Amino acid sequence: MERASLIAKDRGQSTIATDAHNAGSIGMMKYDNRVRKRCATWGECNLGRFFCQPELTKKTNSVTVALCSSPPAPVVVACSTARAVECRTALGSTKPTAAPPRPSHPQLSLQTSVCMYARRLADRTEDSFQRSAAAVYRRYILSIFALFAIHSSSAHALEGPTWLHTRNPLSFLQRAAGSGAQSESQTEKQKSPGLKSDSEQALSEFSRNESDVPTGPAPRIDGHPDLSGYWVPSKQDRPVGNIGKDLPVINCPLPQRDRQR
Amino acid sequence: MKHNIEHTIDPESLCVVGGMPRHDASALPFQLLQGSHHAAFLYWYTTYRLVPFDGRQHDPDPDPSFFGDEIGTWDGDTFVIDSVAFKEARTWADENANPHSDQLHTIERWTRPDAGHLHLELTIIDPKFYTEPIHYQRTWLIGKPTQIVHEYSCAEDNVDAPHLQPGPGPIGPDGQRGYDKVTPLPPPPDKDHPAVTSILN
Known part of the structure; x- marks a missing residue:
């Protein structure tokens, strides 16, 4: 030691x-x-x-x-x-030394940065504010789709502009394709049967139900299977973001339902 | 791993190409266009890679790149992509911030068992960072015929870049990393502080 x-x-x-x-x-x-x-x-x-x-x-x-x-x-x-x-x-020891206090969590720092940024925006002229806000919205245009998706999920009953806090603007798309896509918005379905809500339309871009997938043999081209297509992640493969997910020593912090798969 | 978490900003958030094997580990859809001699993988982020399968061999002196020097071959009904010559800096191996070195060697085996599924068996060999090959597999579902990837201009007005900090975010209950904590927006416009546009009257 x-x-x-x-x-x-x-x-x-x-x-x-x-x-x-x-x-x-x-x-x-x-x-x-x-x-x-x-x-x-x-x-x-x-x-x-x-x-x-x-x-x-x-x-x-x-x-x-x-x-x-x-x-x-x-x-x-x-x-x-x-x-x-x-x-x-x-x-010589089964116990490690005590872990040091973690430095300020990146997430907290990010939130602080966002708050400071928002405050600076508010201090600017309205015209400047408008331009900056427009830039932010353009930056996160894709994440808005995922925001709809997440709001449609009861498991992700978030409040406020979640997309403001992600450093990776597409991370919410990833979440939408994964966890967010798992639960459909039942209330929206009940409200407008036969019509697709915004969240459903957003979800359809990044996920698909197994039952909706066509069956039959794969098409072929030039003597080989034709792999062409728009491919969306399967909900049964999670967490796909870790290349070590299939290693036997990996113990990912999954919910109980995923551990049983 | 610890270095990436504490000292490197997610390259993709800085609009750096994710590369391989990160795009294979992405939770985003992609589009694959198979031709007679090339296969094109089109990704969100407006990123693509072209894989030739015209019988050529690896470049004897390839330039390091994020997707590597890729060669495709057919092994029966399996499309095999062998990739070498990767960059080591400013790249993560996956969304988990796992690292890879310039000695990375990936072997992808793509199959389409039926019309609706695309399966990947990926072998990651990196003797510089990992003691043994990593095996990874997953399946995609076919999207609707009208679906395509769309333009995403990552570098345009990337006002967040100066505020980004290291790491991929904490592991959520679903096993994915990311940030989803919320702080309130600035107050909405009211009669004392009305919203205005930049369009002049």
């Missing part, structure tokens, strides 16, 4: 503990740093090839700790990053 602490200190860090962001990350990264250390699936250390069993992996809100069953002394594995992913190991 002392060695690892020294390493962390040298890196300007007060701890070797990882943070909760790594909960859904790939646990098999390696990085050959200057001292040629590396680790793999939860603990291939230069102390020996100690493969930790996934079931022995403990995760908390602040630290991710892999406990090896061999050697007898438990190994605490933690990943830190300077320019890339590094893995450090330490012997």
